[in-house]
Amino acid sequence: MSVMKFGDKSLDLSLPRVMGILNVTPDSFSDGGKHNTLDAALRQTEQMLNDGASFIDIGGESTRPGAVSVGEQEELDRVLPVVEAIAKRFDTVISVDTSTPLLMLEAQRLGAGLINDVRALERDGAVEAAVKTGLPVCLMHMRGTPQDMQNAPIYDELIADVERYLLDRVAVVEAAGIKREQIMLDPGIGFGKTLHHNASLLKQTGRFVDLGFEMLIGVSRKTMIGEILDASVEERLSGTMGANASAYLKGARIFRVHDVRPHVEMLKVMHHIEES
Numbered sequence: 001m002s003v004m005k006f007g008d009k010s011l012d013l014s015l016p017r018v019m020g021i022l023n024v025t026p027d028s029f030s031d032g033g034k035h036n037t038l039d040a041a042l043r044q045t046e047q048m049l050n051d052g053a054s055f056i057d058i059g060g061e062s063t064r065p066g067a068v069s070v071g072e073q074e075e076l077d078r079v080l081p082v083v084e085a086i087a088k089r090f091d092t093v094i095s096v097d098t099s100t101p102l103l104m105l106e107a108q109r110l111g112a113g114l115i116n117d118v119r120a121l122e123r124d125g126a127v128e129a130a131v132k133t134g135l136p137v138c139l140m141h142m143r144g145t146p147q148d149m150q151n152a153p154i155y156d157e158l159i160a161d162v163e164r165y166l167l168d169r170v171a172v173v174e175a176a177g178i179k180r181e182q183i184m185l186d187p188g189i190g191f192g193k194t195l196h197h198n199a200s201l202l203k204q205t206g207r208f209v210d211l212g213f214e215m216l217i218g219v220s221r222k223t224m225i226g227e228i229l230d231a232s233v234e235e236r237l238s239g240t241m242g243a244n245a246s247a248y249l250k251g252a253r254i255f256r257v258h259d260v261r262p263h264v265e266m267l268k269v270m271h272h273i274e275e276s
């Protein structure tokens with residue numbers, strides 16, 4: 001059993017777990033408006049939990065390639081009311097997809113259980129803030145920034161480079177006081193990588209698992225799936241499931257997805273077979 005504590009909740013991560021994506025950027029809910037946005041976020045959360053999600057990952061900063069960066073206050077205003085409302089109403093692990101130290105601290109106060117940082121706590125004060133929360137962290141690899149990361153990324157040795165980066169970040173956060181058992185790693189699919197890079201990293205998921213860390217994979221509806229299938233964003237579910245199934249067999253246990261139910265069912269069957 002590999003149980004990880006997320007604030008006052010615990011999850012057995014020997015079972016695969018689905019993390020449902022909840023975007024709270026202004027463009028993610030068609031009708032806009034503050035109250036409507038909170039309402040829609042709660043409805044989407046309820047649906048994802050009914051469908052079997054173990055985590056709800058709340059993000060208020062768009063990190064898609066080329067996205068403009070969001071101000072700190074704006075991000076806090078988007079995310080915190082949603083964290084608070086979900087913590088009050090639902091029994092789930094709330095993950096905050098953020099690089100902003102103040103948001104990490106405030107979200108923990110309101111009931112968040114995991115810090116998911118696509119910048120691996122590189123922002124000034126982020127390591128200290130994460131330590132203060134006492135929560136586990138997901139450290140992700142990114143090359144460059146969301147603004148420039150897709151400008152012909154080049155690596156000397158992709159797998160070794162990503163591995164070295166993640167282990168460097170592990171060393172930094174461990175030295176600051178976060179326990180090894182509280183760290184999950186993520187190769188950062190689509191963050192400064194070509195299709196070939198993304199595919200190689202997914203194929204090598206086992207290398208990271210062998211280092212002794214839980215692996216989180218975020219490939220849902222991403223460009224790599226679109227490139228392989230020549231499919232639009234709405235047509236990427238089966239392809240996403242193929243990528244996640246492959247990562248599961250290589251030892252990844254947390255899957256960050258938009259489409260919760262199909263993944264919960266797929267992983268339940270796969271796990272049943274693998275454990276039989």
Ligand code: 7PJ
Pocket residue numbers: 063064097116117118138140186188189216217218219222256
């Ligand atoms: C990821 C993420 C990912 C983790 C986003 C999108 C872009 N967090 N946040 N891993 N991607 N840990 O979903 O298309 O891959 S935002």
